[in-house]
Structure formats: C-alpha cells, structure tokens
Amino acid sequence: MKQGAQGSAATEAPDPRPRPERVPAQARLADRDRDRDREGDRGRGRGSTAGAARGEHTHGEPPLPRPRTVLRRSSVRGQILDALRHALVAGELIPGEVYSAPALGDRFGVSATPVREAMQQLANEGAVEVVPNRGFRVIERGARELAELAEIRALIEVPVLLRLARTVPAGRWAELRPLAEETVRAASSGCPATYAESDRVFHRAVLALAGNEQLLHFAADLHRRAQWPLVGAAPARGQAELLADAAQHLALLDALGAGELTAVQALVGEHFSGAS
Structure with a gap:
C-alpha cells in the first residue's frame, strides 16, 4: 500500500496551466479604489461644468477656492446691484419696460454676466420679472x-416702536440723531435715490434697538419695496x-425719547403712508 501510494504520486503529471497569483484582500480593495477614483476624475472632467452651472456638488473633492476671482466678481455684481437699485428708485428704470443684460452692461461698462446676476437678485426681491430671451421687465405697481x-x-x-419708547433710555435715541440729520442733508440734494438710502439706514438703526x-430683515424688504416707483405716477418727489x-x-426721535406713545403712533402712520 505504501509503495502504491508513492508510485501514484510519482506518476501524477503537473498541471501545465499557470495558476493565478492570489492577490491579498487589501491590495484588491486598493486597486478598486484607484479605479473608482480614475473613473470619478473622468466623470468630473465631463460633467463638472454642467454641475457647477446648476449649483450641484460632485462626489469628489470640491474645487480649490479662487478668492481673488470670487471677490472681484462679487464686488462688481454688488456695485451693479446698487446702481440698478439707485436707477430704479430714481425712476430711470421705467415700470413695464424691458431691459436686457447686454444693454445695461454697456451702460455700466461691464459684461452682461454681473448685470444678469444683479437683475436676478432684483427678480428675487420682486422688483423685476424675467422675460425669456429678452431680459427683465420692471414690475408695474x-x-x-x-x-x-x-x-x-x-x-x-x-x-x-411703542415698546421701545417705553423701555429705551432717552440717551439712546439721542445717539441716533446724527442719522436723522443725515437724512435731512440727503433730502436737500433733491435726489430720491440718495434720500432713499439714508432713509433706510435711519429706520434700520431705530429697529435695531x-x-x-428677523425683524430687521423683513422690515428692510418691505421698506425697499415701498420705495419702488409706481406705474403712471407723477414724477418722483421733489x-x-x-x-x-x-x-x-x-x-x-423726540417723541420716542420723551415716551409720547400717541405721538409715536401718529408719526409712524403718517410717515409710512408717504412711502418712507
């Protein structure tokens, strides 16, 4: 029996096919991760532009920030937004009229992109509406x-304001007097847009007390809307x-400092009816 077993082992022919090398589990996982990363890179190369345009995030690493580019573009967009708001309150942008981003860009000496972004912000605020393939129409109010x-x-x-009149010391109201006096100087210019800006600063400072x-946010939005021009209205206030x-x-300020609640309520009602 012993000999037969040995003979059988000796006569067994070796398998000529090469056996596949066993890859450790960790190595296989590493290879799979590398393949997935390479595929992700190719996918990002194809779709990153479209994804960014939609504001979507990819599954890979976020792109490196470009602070100079972002700040410069944000600054231009912010300046254009301020200029458009100024033109809106001044009556230079006429209710019902359609304005294109390229034409406004030529007016301000910039490309259409920051103008389009600023006008989109005005659309979000309700000042204008998007007209497909044409531009933005100023809302008729x-x-x-x-x-x-x-x-x-x-x-x-x-x-x-009535609560503040009962709780805020007179000295705090006196600190806001320079802002009120600034609105008088702005009014002296005769420019509705210049006055509108100083008016918003004053009202925000009062409510900030x-x-x-959240109150400041909603009040500012209502205040800005109240300053937009009306369709078919007479020329802006002189x-x-x-x-x-x-x-x-x-x-x-005098009524608030003195705690005269009746006077405060009457003044605010009259003031708001004048759209300021």
Missing part, C-alpha cells in the same frame, strides 16, 4: 400695493417733499 405695504409696515413696526435680526419726510425722523 399701483397705489393700492403701496397702501398695502404701508399697512403691513405699520402692523409690524408700530408695536415694536429691538435686537431682532426736494420739498423729501425735506418734509426727513423732518419726521427728527420729530419721531
């Missing part, structure tokens, strides 16, 4: 909308009307 905005502003801000960031409006800021 009537007196009723202005009255509704004044009512909403009063509902939100009057209770806040409430310590409510210097005399702006000065009368600015004088109400000084009177309001």
Whole structure:
C-alpha cells in the first residue's frame, strides 16, 4: 500500500496551466479604489461644468477656492446691484419696460454676466420679472400695493416702536440723531435715490434697538419695496417733499425719547403712508 501510494504520486503529471497569483484582500480593495477614483476624475472632467452651472456638488473633492476671482466678481455684481437699485428708485428704470443684460452692461461698462446676476437678485426681491430671451421687465405697481405695504409696515413696526419708547433710555435715541440729520442733508440734494438710502439706514438703526435680526430683515424688504416707483405716477418727489419726510425722523426721535406713545403712533402712520 505504501509503495502504491508513492508510485501514484510519482506518476501524477503537473498541471501545465499557470495558476493565478492570489492577490491579498487589501491590495484588491486598493486597486478598486484607484479605479473608482480614475473613473470619478473622468466623470468630473465631463460633467463638472454642467454641475457647477446648476449649483450641484460632485462626489469628489470640491474645487480649490479662487478668492481673488470670487471677490472681484462679487464686488462688481454688488456695485451693479446698487446702481440698478439707485436707477430704479430714481425712476430711470421705467415700470413695464424691458431691459436686457447686454444693454445695461454697456451702460455700466461691464459684461452682461454681473448685470444678469444683479437683475436676478432684483427678480428675487420682486422688483423685476424675467422675460425669456429678452431680459427683465420692471414690475408695474399701483397705489393700492403701496397702501398695502404701508399697512403691513405699520402692523409690524408700530408695536415694536411703542415698546421701545417705553423701555429705551432717552440717551439712546439721542445717539441716533446724527442719522436723522443725515437724512435731512440727503433730502436737500433733491435726489430720491440718495434720500432713499439714508432713509433706510435711519429706520434700520431705530429697529435695531429691538435686537431682532428677523425683524430687521423683513422690515428692510418691505421698506425697499415701498420705495419702488409706481406705474403712471407723477414724477418722483421733489426736494420739498423729501425735506418734509426727513423732518419726521427728527420729530419721531423726540417723541420716542420723551415716551409720547400717541405721538409715536401718529408719526409712524403718517410717515409710512408717504412711502418712507
């Protein structure tokens, strides 16, 4: 038996086919990860532009930031947005008219891209609407909308101001007097857009004493909407009307500092009806 077993082993022919080399499990995982990374790189190369345009994130590493480019573009867009808001309040952008980004870009001496981005922001705010393949149309607003905005502003801000009149020391109101006086100087220029900006700064400073960031956000949006031009309206308010409006800021501070609640409520209601 022993001999037969040995003979059988001796006569067994070796398998001529090469046996596959066994790859350790860790190595196989590493190879798979490298293949997946290479495939991901190819996919990102093909689709990163489209994904970025949609604001989507890829599954790979995010692109390296470009602070100089981003800051420069953001600065241009912000300046164009301010310029468009100025033109809107000044009546240079006419309600119902359509304006294209390239034409506005020529006006400001920039490309159409930052103009389009700024106009999109105005569309988000409700100042303009997108007209496909043409540009942006300035929203047509009537007196009723202005009255509704004044009512909403009063509902939100009057209770806040009455509470502040009871709780904020007179000295704090006196600190805001320079801002009120600045609105008078802005009104003296006779420029509605210049006055509108100083007016927003003053009202924001007053409401900031409430310590409510959400209030500031919603109040600023309503305030800005109240300053947009009306369709078919008379020319923008002149210097005399702006000065009368600015004088109400000084009177309001005096009433708040003295805690005269009835006067505060009356002044705010009159002020808002004047769209400031």
